[in-house]
Amino acid sequence: MILKIFTHPDPILNEKTKLIELDEINNPKFQKFVDDMLETMYVEDGVGLAAPQVGKSIKMCVISKEYSLDHKDLVLINPVWEKLSRFQVWDSEGCLSVPNVYGKVKRYRRIKIQALNRHGEKINFEADNFFARIIQHECDHLDGVLFIEKAKNLQEVSREL
Numbered sequence: 122m123i124l125k126i127f128t129h130p131d132p133i134l135n136e137k138t139k140l141i142e143l144d145e146i147n148n149p150k151f152q153k154f155v156d157d158m159l160e161t162m163y164v165e166d167g168v169g170l171a172a173p174q175v176g177k178s179i180k181m182c183v184i185s186k187e188y189s190l191d192h193k194d195l196v197l198i199n200p201v202w203e204k205l206s207r208f209q210v211w212d213s214e215g216c217l218s219v220p221n222v223y224g225k226v227k228r229y230r231r232i233k234i235q236a237l238n239r240h241g242e243k244i245n246f247e248a249d250n251f252f253a254r255i256i257q258h259e260c261d262h263l264d265g266v267l268f269i270e271k272a273k274n275l276q277e278v279s280r281e282l
């Protein structure tokens with residue numbers, strides 16, 4: 122099922138999300154929600170999607186298999202990350218919740234991540250470049266932060282085709 126995307130300035134996008142308990146993860150309803158998030162991300166052509174963007178204030182995001190290390194759908198539950206590189210790099214970002222707006226955001230080039238997967242198993246891995254950028258962007262959503270709050274050179278692209 123394709124979920125509705127909540128867009129800026131909906132207040133849910135600025136809420137801090139709730140940690141997900143292990144016993145919630147095995148609930149078939151939760152598993153269906155994960156599938157719906159993945160489907161919604163691919164249909165909307167996003168590289169990642171965080172639960173608040175579809176109206177749920179919980180700590181979960183999904184990332185496109187196009188960018189994951191094993192080229193499989195990546196589901197991160199209760200993710201936390203740490204920087205592995207000293208410096209941050211600027212690059213262009215957009216967001217399904219801020220349609221047609223792009224801007225440059227500074228992110229760490231290399232990070233390590235700890236999370237639970239959709240089966241509730243602990244995973245940890247390192248990410249760099251664009252993959253690391255997506256994870257930092259999605260984790261910001263889980264803290265109620267949108268990229269437009271950190272971006273410079275924000276530009277609105279009109280869609281008149």
Ligand code: ZN
Binds near residue numbers: 215216218258262
């Ligand atoms: Zn976003």
